[in-house]
Amino acid sequence: MIRVEALEARVGTFRLGPANLSVPAGSSFVLLGPTGAGKTLFLECLLGMHRPSGGRIVLDGVDVTDAPPEGRSVAYLPQDLALFPHLSVRDNVLFGPSIRRWPKERWQGPFDALVERLQLAPLLGRRDVRTLSGGERQRVALARALVLRPKVLFLDEPFSSLDALARRSLQLSILDLQREAGLTFFLVTHDHEEAFIMADAMAVMLQGRIEQEGPPEAFTANPASLTVARFLLVQNLFPALFVRESEGLWFLEAGGVVVAAKPKPGLRPRPSMHIGIRPEALVVLRRDRPLAPWMTCNLLAGRVERILNLGNRRYARVSVDGSSISLEVAVTQHLVQDLSLREGDALTLHVRPESVWVHWENGDPEGAP
Amino acid sequence: MLVTATGLAVTVMAGLLLSQVAYAGLKKPLASLLRPEVFHALFLSCILATAAAAIALALAIPSAYLLARRAFPGRILVDTLLDLPVVLSPLAVGFSLLLFFRTAPGSFIEAHLVRFVFEPAGIVLAQAILAYAVAVRVLKTAFEEVEPRYEQVARLMGCTPFMAFRKVTLPMARPGVVAAAVLGWGRAVGDFGATVMVGGAVAGKTETVPVAIYLRLASVDIAQAVGLMLVLTAAALAVLLLVRLTGRAP
Numbered sequence: 001m002i003r004v005e006a007l008e009a010r011v012g013t014f015r016l017g018p019a020n021l022s023v024p025a026g027s028s029f030v031l032l033g034p035t036g037a038g039k040t041l042f043l044e045c046l047l048g049m050h051r052p053s054g055g056r057i058v059l060d061g062v063d064v065t066d067a068p069p070e071g072r073s074v075a076y077l078p079q080d081l082a083l084f085p086h087l088s089v090r091d092n093v094l095f096g097p098s099i100r101r102w103p104k105e106r107w108q109g110p111f112d113a114l115v116e117r118l119q120l121a122p123l124l125g126r127r128d129v130r131t132l133s134g135g136e137r138q139r140v141a142l143a144r145a146l147v148l149r150p151k152v153l154f155l156d157e158p159f160s161s162l163d164a165l166a167r168r169s170l171q172l173s174i175l176d177l178q179r180e181a182g183l184t185f186f187l188v189t190h191d192h193e194e195a196f197i198m199a200d201a202m203a204v205m206l207q208g209r210i211e212q213e214g215p216p217e218a219f220t221a222n223p224a225s226l227t228v229a230r231f232l233l234v235q236n237l238f239p240a241l242f243v244r245e246s247e248g249l250w251f252l253e254a255g256g257v258v259v260a261a262k263p264k265p266g267l268r269p270r271p272s273m274h275i276g277i278r279p280e281a282l283v284v285l286r287r288d289r290p291l292a293p294w295m296t297c298n299l300l301a302g303r304v305e306r307i308l309n310l311g312n313r314r315y316a317r318v319s320v321d322g323s324s325i326s327l328e329v330a331v332t333q334h335l336v337q338d339l340s341l342r343e344g345d346a347l348t349l350h351v352r353p354e355s356v357w358v359h360w361e362n363g364d365p366e367g368a369p
Numbered sequence: 370m371l372v373t374a375t376g377l378a379v380t381v382m383a384g385l386l387l388s389q390v391a392y393a394g395l396k397k398p399l400a401s402l403l404r405p406e407v408f409h410a411l412f413l414s415c416i417l418a419t420a421a422a423a424i425a426l427a428l429a430i431p432s433a434y435l436l437a438r439r440a441f442p443g444r445i446l447v448d449t450l451l452d453l454p455v456v457l458s459p460l461a462v463g464f465s466l467l468l469f470f471r472t473a474p475g476s477f478i479e480a481h482l483v484r485f486v487f488e489p490a491g492i493v494l495a496q497a498i499l500a501y502a503v504a505v506r507v508l509k510t511a512f513e514e515v516e517p518r519y520e521q522v523a524r525l526m527g528c529t530p531f532m533a534f535r536k537v538t539l540p541m542a543r544p545g546v547v548a549a550a551v552l553g554w555g556r557a558v559g560d561f562g563a564t565v566m567v568g569g570a571v572a573g574k575t576e577t578v579p580v581a582i583y584l585r586l587a588s589v590d591i592a593q594a595v596g597l598m599l600v601l602t603a604a605a606l607a608v609l610l611l612v613r614l615t616g617r618a619p
Contacts, residue, residue, distance in 0.1 A: 049521050069524035082522040086540040099536065148526060176479035 001025035001184045002152060003048070004151055007055035007226040009045050010350055016041050016208040018055060023152075024201070025060075028178050028185040030216075032195040033205035034231065035166040039188045042205065046186070050070055060151050075145035077155045083129040089140055090124045096148040107147060114143040117177065142174065146183075153178075155187040159194060164312075171197055183335055192232065196220075204228050222264060226359050227273055233276040233357070235315075240275045240358070249297070249353050256323035260297040261356035270360045279330040281355035285348045286339070298356070300327070300349040304341060307331075316341065318349060389595050407593060409573060410581040411600060417489055417577060418558035421496035421508060425504050425553045428497075430546070433508030434534065438517065446465035463495050463513030463566025487569040490578065495563035501555030507552060511545020512538065548612050555608040559601060 002023035011015040014036045015046050023029040033039045044050035046057060048069035057065045060248065065071050083092050091098075093114070097107035112332070115121055119138040120152070126132065138158065145153055159167045175198060178185050187198050195202055204215040212224035223229035229237055240252035249260045254275055261275060284290070302318040305326060314336060319326045329349060334342065390398075401407060435441075436448055453460050455571035469475045470486050480483070485491035515538050523533040539546065561579035570584060578597050585594035 008561060047521070047525060049524075069521065070527050073526070074525060076522055078518050078522060080516070082516070082518045084519065084523075084537060084541070086543070095523070095536075099523070099527045099532065128548045144526075351404060 001060055002029075002186065003056075003058040004046070005056040005058070007042070007045060007052050009041055009050055009052045009236075011050075014038065014041070014208060016045070017052075019205075019210045021203060021213060023184065023186060025184055026182045027200040028175065028187065028198055029132055029198035030195045030202040031186070031188045031205055032192065033190060033198075035190055037190075037205045037320040038158065039190075040206040041208075042154060043154055043186075043188050047074065047076055047154060073150055073152035074152045075148060075156060077141055077145050077153065077156045077158045079160060081141040083137060083141055083144070085130055085133075085135045086128070089120070089126045089129055089132070092140055093120070093124075093143045093147055094128055097146060100148075109365060110147050110149055111143075114146055115368070116268065118143050118173075134162050135170060136161065138166075138170055140178075145255075146177075147303075150183075152184045152186055153186065157189050158187075160172060160191070171313065174198075183203055193363070199234075204231060206231060220278055221355075222357060223359070227358060229274070229276050229357065233278060235279055236277040236282075238275055238325055240273050242269045242273055243343075245269065252358065255320075255325035257300065257320050257325060259300075259351075260353040261358045262353040263358050267358070267360075272360075274359050277351050277358075278329065278357075279304055279328045281351050282327060282329040284316070284329060284331060284339070284340070284341075285334060285350055287348075294352070295350050298351045298353060300351070302327070302347060302349060303327055304343050304345045304347065306343055307336065308342065320346065320349075321336055340346075378500055389598055390594065391603070392591065397592035398599060401435050401593040401596040402600065404593070405575065406576075407581065407597065410576050410578050410597070413489070413575075414558050414577040414579075416553050418496060421493045421499050421557040422550055422554035423491065424497040425500035425557075426546070426550050429501050429504035429508050429549060430539075431555070432501075433505045433549075434512050434538070436505070436514035446533070446575050451502060451505050452500050455506065459495075459499055459560050459562030459564075460566060461562075463563035464561070464565050466495055466498070474578075487568065487571060487575060489568065489575060492569035492575055493565050495567040496557035496560050499560055499563055500557045503556050504549035504553040507549040508542070508545055511542040511549070514545075515541045550609050555605060558604060588595050 003147075006018040006020060007016070008018050017083075019042065031039050031042065041050060045052045045308040048064070048067055048071075052216070054063065055065070059072060059074065066067040084095065087095065093111065094107065111351065115124065120139060120143055123132065123136055123140065129137065129140065141158075143319050155297075156259060159170060162170065162296075171194065174185075175220055177183070185198070188196075199216045202216055202219065204219065205210045206227055211228045212219060219228070219232055223232055239256040241253040243253050243258060245251070248262065250263050250269060251258050251260055251272060252275055253259075259275060259277075285295075291299075300318075300320050302320040305317045305319050308315040308317060308328075314331050314333060316329045316331045316336075317326055318329055327349065331341070339345075341347070379589065388518060392505075402411075426564075432451065466487065470479055483490050485494055519537050519541065520528075520533040523537045524530070528536060558577075559579060560577075561583065564575075564577055565583070566578055568577075568580075570580045572584070576584065578601050581592050582597045582601070585591075585597065
């Protein structure tokens with residue numbers, strides 16, 4: 001559906017690309033990256049708002065690299081939504097059909113369906129879109145974008161201005177809509193959580209380059225580079241020294257503790273490497289229960305430094321005994337209460353070797369798989 | 370301090386208005402407005418200023434949009450050049466126009482296309498230049514306040530660049546457009562210097578209200594001069610009030 005080949009663009013001293021990307025039809029694709037990574041510039045190239053300095057953009061089999069925005073059959077939901085303040089809610093939704101001079105029979109069907117699906121009926125009579133709430137504005141903007149039945153809907157951080165409840169509700173509602181209609185979504189965001197909720201497939205963009213592309217699971221389980229890992233695995237990422245290899249496992253020493261890891265196929269060991277462990281991959285072992293048979297390594301004794309309460313989730317920060325490292329462990333409220341977990345408590349953690357991500361420094365050709 | 374300063378300024382302005390009436394009363398000046406030559410001056414001023422403001426606005430809209438939206442080499446220079454009539458004395462603008470019509474291209478225009486010097490067309494041209502400079506300033510700010518994102522969204526919904534401007538940017542900048550039109554008209558209708566330089570002071574032909582005031586003062590007809598000043602003051606107040614009501618007082 002969307003194919004980007006060696007796309008390059010410049011704004012001042014910032015260089016985007018060369019970027020390659022492929023988005024299948026009917027998928028919800030997310031481009032994730034920090035602020036200033038070049039996501040919006042990339043999006044503007046896809047939308048025809050910024051002329052690329054090189055490469056090709058193919059939409060639905062048609063080369064649109066030099067096509068103007070109005071010749072691309074795509075819709076766009078910007079961060080600020082850009083509802084037209086001089087038009088009523090109804091006129092906003094019907095702006096596209098009116099510009100294209102569509103006969104009523106052409107837009108009435110999709111219009112009615114969207115009004116029902118997005119519960120817009122009570123809003124249609126509103127003359128001033130500035131009186132709408134954040135969620136209502138989102139729904140109106142979405143209807144305005146979708147009434148033209150575009151091939152692709154591009155969304156640029158469209159949920160950032162909403163409160164957490166409205167954001168989650170709208171994210172799920174948009175996903176339902178996307179799946180029901182088989183639409184192709186291309187969403188740009190800096191929010192990790194949003195990316196993983198919305199993505200069938202995703203890509204990470206850092207400093208103007210697409211560093212990794214694939215299914216969402218691959219990003220947390222197996223970041224393609226140390227740069228991607230630094231962006232995604234911010235908590236438990238440590239430099240490590242290769243110690244030995246035994247029965248397909250690598251043993252690496254990080255800050256004084258030896259951790260077993262199962263490296264991805266083709267990766268060759270180097271003396272100096274990095275390991276990463278997702279907080280969700282660490283298990284707090286109960287003192288009163290026997291160890292499972294597979295728990296033969298990576299038993300890490302430590303002490304709770306702090307319990308971090310992030311509102312809707314909690315992390316225990318645990319300093320590992322005999323080492324200089326501290327690990328962040330995802331814990332539930334239930335677990336905290338069940339174990340009467342408090343700061344200073346001793347506990348044991350376990351992580352499967354398959355869940356320990358291991359990589360070399362970026363740009364080390366010897367380590368390349 | 371704030372109230373005192375503002376109160377002083379308001380007193381001075383009100384004093385200026387009242388002094389006109391106090392000097393000549395109201396009866397004579399208002400009666401003089403019914404005289405045909407005064408009525409002609411009023412009518413001529415309105416027609417010429419409206420034509421000048423319309424021409425100025427038609428040219429200022431694309432210029433202001435260009436300056437607000439596009440980056441091009443020499444933009445600052447163009448921007449500064451367009452500001453000149455705001456800073457220059459209207460007399461200097463009018464005199465420059467007269468000099469232009471003494472040059473070869475100016476003489477050709479005068480001889481073969483339209484006669485401007487000492488003609489109503491010349492007054493429209495002079496006033497349009499003054500009004501244009503004011504209108505560009507107001508419109509540029511108005512267009513800058515409309516985020517380009519709105520046009521981009523409109524383009525993706527099928528608008529050509531011109532349609533996006535007409536359907537989205539222009540309506541969103543409407544208060545600015547109204548303000549530019551009104552202030553441009555106000556600048557034109559109140560002008561004396563450029564008008565008298567290009568149009569002369571030909572009674573019954575190029576005699577606008579400010580020129581008529583000057584001529585009445587020259588012939589010591591104070592009652593008529595005050596009557597005309599009252600009309601001009603009323604027009605200025607109406608213009609400024611309209612700008613504030615449209616929500617964009619510069």
